[in-house]
Amino acid sequence: NAGVTQTPKFRILKIGQSMTLQCTQDMNHNYMYWYRQDPGMGLKLIYYSVGAGITDKGEVPNGYNVSRSTTEDFPLRLELAAPSQTSVYFCASTERVQDEQYFGPGTRLTVT
Amino acid sequence: KQEVTQIPAALSVPEGENLVLNCSFTDSAIYNLQWFRQDPGKGLTSLLLIQSSQREQTSGRLNASLDKSSGRSTLYIAASQPGDSATYLCAVILTGGGNKLTFGTGTQLKVEL
Numbered sequence: 001n002a003g004v005t006q007t008p009k010f011r012i013l014k015i016g017q018s019m020t021l022q023c024t025q026d027m028n029h030n031y032m033y034w035y036r037q038d039p040g041m042g043l044k045l046i047y048y049s050v051g052a053g054i055t056d057k058g059e060v061p062n063g064y065n066v067s068r069s070t071t072e073d074f075p076l077r078l079e080l081a082a083p084s085q086t087s088v089y090f091c092a093s094t095e096r097v098q099d100e101q102y103f104g105p106g107t108r109l110t111v112t
Numbered sequence: 113k114q115e116v117t118q119i120p121a122a123l124s125v126p127e128g129e130n131l132v133l134n135c136s137f138t139d140s141a142i143y144n145l146q147w148f149r150q151d152p153g154k155g156l157t158s159l160l161l162i163q164s165s166q167r168e169q170t171s172g173r174l175n176a177s178l179d180k181s182s183g184r185s186t187l188y189i190a191a192s193q194p195g196d197s198a199t200y201l202c203a204v205i206l207t208g209g210g211n212k213l214t215f216g217t218g219t220q221l222k223v224e225l
Contacts, residue, residue: 033213043201045212045213098143099161105154
């Protein structure tokens with residue numbers, strides 16, 4: 001059982017480039033989330049989804065976009081990368097709001 | 113806006129010591145509270161989940177308590193080991209809060225031989 005997987009593990013982008021961070025879960029969870037973690041800080045929610053076709057903004061959505069065409073996949077798109085988007089990105093999923101969230105291993109992104 | 117605070121920010125203890133990590137939150141209307149462990153450069157591992165109706169949860173040497181009325185949770189680690197060294201994060205979900213976890217900034221624990 002793979003759980004939540006994320007690709008790539010590491011990426012360096014130049015300012016203004018775009019990329020998509022991939023997230024897949026094999027637990028048939030309805031809820032999926034994208035967080036970013038800056039050094040010495042807690043995690044902040046970027047976007048979340050309560051099911052296929054439904055997404056909503058979190059605390060820090062600017063500069064990002066998401067889609068949820070299937071239950072399994074929840075990609076995060078960065079358009080026009082900026083140095084402020086240098087961070088570690090985590091994807092998570094859960095079956096119901098009251099259940100524990102399961103996290104992927106993260107993607108470490110550097111924008112230079 | 114929910115704010116979650118963890119004290120202390122860092123803690124160093126000798127092996128074998130029992131220790132307590134603290135988590136406080138400002139809005140008591142929560143679904144649940146979750147404790148996570150994060151090793152350097154790694155993702156988050158869920159340790160314990162306490163529902164709002166529960167007072168505590170136990171898993172092995174770990175015991176987490178929840179006092180919703182005072183906005184506090186504690187994570188008790190018994191007989192600490194060097195392998196317990198990691199950052200411990202607590203997070204809460206508000207009822208009616210759009211299904212969002214709000215995280216504390218964590219306590220960095222080092223257990224020394």
